[in-house]
Amino acid sequence: MQVEPRKAPGSNSGRKRLRVVAAATEVFLKSGFLGANMDEIAVRAGVSKQTIYKNFGSKEALFVDVVTAMMVEADQKVHTAPAEPDSTEAMERYLFEYAYRQLSVALTPELMQLRRLVIGELGRFPELARILYERGPERAITVLAAVFKRLEAKGLLLCPDATVAATNFNWLFMAHPVNRAMLLGDAGLPSDADMQRLAKEAVRVFLAAHTPNRIA
Amino acid sequence: MQVEPRKAPGSNSGRKRLRVVAAATEVFLKSGFLGANMDEIAVRAGVSKQTIYKNFGSKEALFVDVVTAMMVEADQKVHTAPAEPDSTEAMERYLFEYAYRQLSVALTPELMQLRRLVIGELGRFPELARILYERGPERAITVLAAVFKRLEAKGLLLCPDATVAATNFNWLFMAHPVNRAMLLGDAGLPSDADMQRLAKEAVRVFLAAHTPNRIA
DNA sequence: CGCCAGTCATACTGACCAGTCTAGTTTGGT
């Protein structure tokens, strides 16, 4: 099977390719890799199976393409960097905003389902799980650690190991809702008020453990 | 299809049943629900397919039985309750021991693979995921919250909401390694030294945020 | 010994499905 090179997105071929990716995304998210049916994907995309196989070569390759595309798209939403704070009060606000934004962006039904899918297919597609790990939590923690290092230099934070501190903070607000969503489904996702509570509590605990001269 | 009632475990039938469960456990963990092959399970159990269908009725039912059995077994290992502490120093030790034990017991390749499996099959078997949630993190947090309430009554802890405090503590040591294991596989599991570090850091952060009159 | 419930190996059915093939149609560039 000869796989055609990717066409420009404006062309007719390119548009068809996008429709296939969109349809495949739906179907894979709904049914998983083995449960997904190529005929259903073709019908939903309004495209013949031939076209799919011409563009992607195989079910596996389509799956990898679809999941990778979903992660790239998610990446773009997560990337935002507000100005870093200069005072204790500004830092508290900064941390709260950061946590709240991460919660809002990451805890969507699509991303949670993507996560379930990738975890379930770890055995078959370990490289996809690795990419999700690196682009998700690892990247978030790395970026946060760099911020914390600068905050420590300013004397606003006390953290001998910035990566450990960033890991602490990240999971203080993320762990509980993500775990719930993984096992309870979309019904377990937090409301906006929940997210604010989570962010606030995470900031409180984090600062209690990483601020110089603090009295609880 | 008539499903036979469960036989006493000592009998010949009972032993065969156990061998089926053991074999099915292996195969489901390795291949997932759809990927698992009933013929392979039969061969591994040294049993004919007929016997499997007589005892369990269907692939779905076997899967539910197997996963439930795995969770019951895991439960027994997790349940241990050392004496509750009476002083600040004893509490620190207690929390460390608790965290370290939870890490040691929960972060095994089998339990992590079970978790991946259940998460991946959330769409098909939501009730299994719910059971895992209730018997796993929810139960751990509930038990911990009760302990924290008593510790607060003794004046050792400061936590207006014991459940929030228990959630904080639980995920402070669990979140990072569990997330790594989910996405990086068994190679991402922490070493014994890692677990001790995780437990120690979690206790430090937790106590900084939940102890009366504490100076960081 | 003879009974019979449980088990065995094996073959089969019917459904599903990834991927291919065919022959006719549309599209887009020149």
Add this chain to the structure above:
DNA sequence: ACCAAACTAGACTGGTCAGTATGACTGGCG
């Protein structure tokens, strides 16, 4: 207008697999 590339519907192949059917074997018990 013309042609080549891309696309279409739909049939087809080959393989897999859940679940059933068959007929023979075995072991415990009266």
